[in-house]
Amino acid sequence: MNFLFAVFSQAGRNLLQTWRTQILSLMTITLSVLIFSFFYLVYTNALQAGEQLGDDLRLIVYLDEEAVPALQEQYREKILKFDRVERIEFISSLQAFNRFKDQLDEDQDILADIPQDFLPPSIEVYPVRSLDALSRIKRFSDYLQTLPGVIKVQYGREWVERFYTFIELLRIVVILSGSLLVLTTTFMMAHSIRLTLFTRQKELELLHLVGASNSYIRMPFFLEGGLLGLFGSLAGIAALYLLFNWTQLRFAGSALLGMFSFNFFPLPVIAMIIAMAIILCACGSFSSTRKILSR
Amino acid sequence: MNFLFAVFSQAGRNLLQTWRTQILSLMTITLSVLIFSFFYLVYTNALQAGEQLGDDLRLIVYLDEEAVPALQEQYREKILKFDRVERIEFISSLQAFNRFKDQLDEDQDILADIPQDFLPPSIEVYPVRSLDALSRIKRFSDYLQTLPGVIKVQYGREWVERFYTFIELLRIVVILSGSLLVLTTTFMMAHSIRLTLFTRQKELELLHLVGASNSYIRMPFFLEGGLLGLFGSLAGIAALYLLFNWTQLRFAGSALLGMFSFNFFPLPVIAMIIAMAIILCACGSFSSTRKILSR
Amino acid sequence: MDTTGNNNQVMVDLTRVTRTFPPDVQALVDVSLQVNRGELLFLTGMSGAGKTTLLRLISGIEKPTKGYVEVSGMDLSKISRARLQKLRRLIGVAYQDFKLLPERTVAQNIAVSMEVAYRSRLFIRKQTRDLLAQLHIVDKHNTRADKLSRGEQQRVALARAVANKPDLILADEPTGNLDAESTELVMDLFHRCNESGTTILIATHDSSIYNRPDSRIVTLDCGRIVATKQDADKDTSEPVQYGPETLFTDCLKLLDKDTSEPVQYEPDGEES
Amino acid sequence: MDTTGNNNQVMVDLTRVTRTFPPDVQALVDVSLQVNRGELLFLTGMSGAGKTTLLRLISGIEKPTKGYVEVSGMDLSKISRARLQKLRRLIGVAYQDFKLLPERTVAQNIAVSMEVAYRSRLFIRKQTRDLLAQLHIVDKHNTRADKLSRGEQQRVALARAVANKPDLILADEPTGNLDAESTELVMDLFHRCNESGTTILIATHDSSIYNRPDSRIVTLDCGRIVATKQDADKDTSEPVQYGPETLFTDCLKLLDKDTSEPVQYEPDGEES
Numbered sequence A, B: 001m002n003f004l005f006a007v008f009s010q011a012g013r014n015l016l017q018t019w020r021t022q023i024l025s026l027m028t029i030t031l032s033v034l035i036f037s038f039f040y041l042v043y044t045n046a047l048q049a050g051e052q053l054g055d056d057l058r059l060i061v062y063l064d065e066e067a068v069p070a071l072q073e074q075y076r077e078k079i080l081k082f083d084r085v086e087r088i089e090f091i092s093s094l095q096a097f098n099r100f101k102d103q104l105d106e107d108q109d110i111l112a113d114i115p116q117d118f119l120p121p122s123i124e125v126y127p128v129r130s131l132d133a134l135s136r137i138k139r140f141s142d143y144l145q146t147l148p149g150v151i152k153v154q155y156g157r158e159w160v161e162r163f164y165t166f167i168e169l170l171r172i173v174v175i176l177s178g179s180l181l182v183l184t185t186t187f188m189m190a191h192s193i194r195l196t197l198f199t200r201q202k203e204l205e206l207l208h209l210v211g212a213s214n215s216y217i218r219m220p221f222f223l224e225g226g227l228l229g230l231f232g233s234l235a236g237i238a239a240l241y242l243l244f245n246w247t248q249l250r251f252a253g254s255a256l257l258g259m260f261s262f263n264f265f266p267l268p269v270i271a272m273i274i275a276m277a278i279i280l281c282a283c284g285s286f287s288s289t290r291k292i293l294s295r
Numbered sequence C, D: 001m002d003t004t005g006n007n008n009q010v011m012v013d014l015t016r017v018t019r020t021f022p023p024d025v026q027a028l029v030d031v032s033l034q035v036n037r038g039e040l041l042f043l044t045g046m047s048g049a050g051k052t053t054l055l056r057l058i059s060g061i062e063k064p065t066k067g068y069v070e071v072s073g074m075d076l077s078k079i080s081r082a083r084l085q086k087l088r089r090l091i092g093v094a095y096q097d098f099k100l101l102p103e104r105t106v107a108q109n110i111a112v113s114m115e116v117a118y119r120s121r122l123f124i125r126k127q128t129r130d131l132l133a134q135l136h137i138v139d140k141h142n143t144r145a146d147k148l149s150r151g152e153q154q155r156v157a158l159a160r161a162v163a164n165k166p167d168l169i170l171a172d173e174p175t176g177n178l179d180a181e182s183t184e185l186v187m188d189l190f191h192r193c194n195e196s197g198t199t200i201l202i203a204t205h206d207s208s209i210y211n212r213p214d215s216r217i218v219t220l221d222c223g224r225i226v227a228t229k230q231d232a233d234k235d236t237s238e239p240v241q242y243g244p245e246t247l248f249t250d251c252l253k254l255l256d257k258d259t260s261e262p263v264q265y266e267p268d269g270e271e272s
């Protein structure tokens, strides 16, 4: 009883007495959590967006003649061997012609004199929609080219490449800045802990001198660290949520957000982030006293 | 003489005596410079890349009949009114037919029976290549649609939109993380200064008590700040340069870097970054003593 | 209050203790000293003689270079950290530089020594109040320690040392910043503690407090015990009387230094 | 060394100075005091009487709540910051809590007061060496200040106060941690300085240093000057003798507090 009371009153008193440093620490933690969750959010949403963008990413395999059902089965088998393929579709010359006609819209009359089979039959291959798939399309297309009866494989190569490039760029930026930020937040934490120790050194030394037990000295640190972690991460997540909503409002009208649906973290992820912050802060704060106690 | 000597020996002694804190400060500055120049580099290169990507961004304006030179002049005038247009090109039915034939490659024979003017004549409009232009394309296309004799305006709408989206996304990520980082580095600096003050408070108070002049107290801070800024920013730029080269080596093979040419900062920019760091650090360090001196 | 360890008569037992500091400072040389339970002992000697070092060895803050330090029957170099911490709670130390927490109030500073021993709030409040009254600083109860005059700080440091009713009190120059009257108050407090059985060691220069007939005085000079004035009415087994040195000679070590080996100034290192 | 300001005979002139601290501490009440150039004045009084506060007012660290403080003919409340800084370089203060830089060596600590006055390295080295020799701590020249015994630290603080050959020396309890012999060294140093024309104010409890026939003693009690023992052979214009109070009464303020208004303990606030 007395022990618990002593520890809690110590922790409370410390929070009160060093509140300026504590607020600095709290803001450090808030900022760190904000930064981490921001990049995590960007990363997960980029992955998701990558999946959505694959929509029109079909490869068109032109065949030299109409494929009979038996042959179709053979093609299907060979192509579906690749687990990255979502589905395939056979397009006959006639279907292709009709599509072309639909595309020309009002100018359909220019097709009047043209034989309906002037367009070659084809297979449309829809790869699985994911960022990952983009990078393999070229190899896949090369493979399809080797199949018998294939005249030519067509896909929006240029666009796909650019797209891939951009996603890759985005990824590099996210990863590089993410690791810079790991460095930075580690650093801020080190600064914070040094500050805390500077402001408390005298007190810790005195406690040591009057024979305080290790747990009496360390438990308040553990508690305070945990509290800071809790409030810091709550504030960080809240700030991110505000930022997220602001972004969505800001770009509500643009095509950008109409295309992709961006999502905030689900609750379990939020809970995990907060738990991690609490544990990290409590342990960091706890272990920061080691140097002084070892004397 | 004595004054300068005193100031320099003060600064030197302080750097020696508080080297642990100084190294922490140096790393803080290095990191801050690295982060800022990293985002600046990403931003400038993204702008550059955006300019390069516009390459194939033409709008095709289908006309209902071949435009005679006089009419061509008229169209040219109306379209070039937009200062965002780089050039326009008139394509006759015959030219369009020939292009289609080239595209079909080996399958040219399927065009044998088709009249050479089955494709409509068109104007190809090349907008200025810039990120900015992308966002206006839709409006521009709407305007072109209203011109007399225009059947239809075509452009890779979907792809352009996606592209635009991605560039916009990249920009948001860069800007948001940039501002987060401004916060973070501001914070780290605050931490650093607080630490420095904590370690030096006693000394400053004593100097104050024994009647040191303001400049005697402040000049060493100014000098030390400047030195830290110099070495910190040099280290930061060096780190960024290494990172830049590593990235280029890492992605040397990929299409990504074949497409865009990424450039490091030119020398004047580097010099400016370093100068800024020196000035900021010297002044920050200088002004940090204000609180103590005001007593 | 129970005393850990075996319950013999000797509270502090130093056996041929030597303590040297780098580079070649001999703070204590071959010191042997026994302090019985319930004794009141004065430690005197010139500045730099080693008094503080001796007290620090007894409270386990400093380790001897050679020799053994036993407190309450336990060899300090052999006991576990947890036991040492327990032991320290039974020793009240008034440091020469007070070691008060400047941003805490007087009451909080005094409470520290009791809180670490998990005393009840009631006990803490009562002790604080009583001690402040005895030392005539009741009105400073809620004042921050750094707002006190130096003499008031000294009394707060003493109050903290005494507050937890320790078995052993080590007071280092407890009256250096006090006037004659406050000194009287402090000595009264010590005598009361001593009468209730507490062992007390006082390191001091103030001859007005140790020049009483009933006190045992140990004099250090350059780290050696050079004289012991035996307590008249209590009997202790071994009346120690070392060497031929006179009392308060100018420190031999210092004289040695001055003549035989000239002090090195490091002409360039001192101010750059 | 030139003295800024007009060159009259009075070095320190306090006119009806009052200093109160929040909430209701009256550290100094209506104190008037003149100290002539070249005088050696002792300031005594109980702990908490206001001696340190008086010295802090003279060195301009503290501002008076009421009244005027003039040093070397300049009103401290009116001069510019730059002038105050210059003035401080002409005042050597030995603080009661020393204010040494713990991580600097003894030599560096002493050098501080001379460096801020842009003294040459030669002068600094010579002064440091001389003073350390006079105070018998030559062998501690390159020792860090926090590795010194308390008495050694006190002497270093004194050396720093004296080093820059100031016009006015303020020494606050300069012998609190010193034995009789070291006290003698310190007083010798002060007397030498005094003979060469330096004005010296010493706040002390140590009757052995102020009970000399040729010293002027001012006694404070609860912030008021209650007695002045006039220097026998020097003549000063106004032999001050205040009020009907007896010497060293127990502080009236304290008694008042104890009886009329019971001290408030804030039962809940004190430990949470």
Ligand SMILES: Nc1ncnc2c1ncn2[C@@H]1O[C@H](COP(=O)(O)OP(=O)(O)OP(=O)(O)O)[C@@H](O)[C@H]1O
Pocket: C021, C022, C025, C026, C027, C045, C046, C047, C048, C049, C050, C051, C052, C053, C054, C096, D146, D147, D148, D149, D150, D151, D152, D177
């Ligand atoms: N940590 C240390 N490192 C180096 N030397 C030390 C250290 N602690 C003490 N000394 C030296 O040991 C000697 C004895 O120091 P101690 O503090 O025991 O003296 P003291 O008797 O308490 O003196 P005082 O009366 O001045 O307090 C001194 O010369 C001191 O400089």
Ligand SMILES: Nc1ncnc2c1ncn2[C@@H]1O[C@H](COP(=O)(O)OP(=O)(O)OP(=O)(O)O)[C@@H](O)[C@H]1O
Pocket: C146, C147, C148, C149, C150, C151, C152, C177, D021, D022, D025, D026, D027, D045, D046, D047, D048, D049, D050, D051, D052, D053, D054, D096
């Ligand atoms: N900054 C402050 N805030 C509040 N009270 C103060 C402050 N400084 C001093 N006091 C109070 O003013 C009174 C006089 O203090 P001062 O330090 O002048 O005493 P002193 O004569 O030097 O005593 P000592 O001999 O103990 O050093 C004391 O009661 C002290 O508590």
Ligand SMILES: [Mg+2]
Pocket: C051, C052, C053, C096, C172, D149, D150, D151
């Ligand atoms: Mg000592």
Ligand SMILES: [Mg+2]
Pocket: C149, C150, C151, D051, D052, D053, D096, D172
């Ligand atoms: Mg005082």
